[in-house]
Amino acid sequence: xxxxPSNVFARILxxxxxxxxxxxxxxxxxxxxxxxQAPTHFLVIPKAPLARLADAGPEAAPLLGHLLLVAARVAxxxxxxEDGFRLVVNNGAGAGQTVFHLHVHVLAGRSLSWPPG
Numbered sequence: 001x002x003x004x005p006s007n008v009f010a011r012i013l014x015x016x017x018x019x020x021x022x023x024x025x026x027x028x029x030x031x032x033x034x035x036x037q038a039p040t041h042f043l044v045i046p047k048a049p050l051a052r053l054a055d056a057g058p059e060a061a062p063l064l065g066h067l068l069l070v071a072a073r074v075a076x077x078x079x080x081x082e083d084g085f086r087l088v089v090n091n092g093a094g095a096g097q098t099v100f101h102l103h104v105h106v107l108a109g110r111s112l113s114w115p116p117g
Contacts, residue, residue: 083108
């Protein structure tokens, strides 16, 4: 899927839209979700223009691993790592992806049932 540089997350990365940043490094940012689905809900997004997980090739493996490590680090910082948190990556419209910039949802602070959705 072609990447659209006008998507909301690309605009957040360019600081055209505000976000409550929790983490930033050379590869990614983490910020609070504006429509939280749990008491703690933040997103981790790469700075690289990647629309969906399915668009990633083998060369993206270090970046994808970094996103997960950052998710865990921020969860620890927010004090939710020990009680548990859920990571969600929606891939494509059929899976609920509405912003086509790869992002990892991190949800915590309430009981999360299974199966989701």
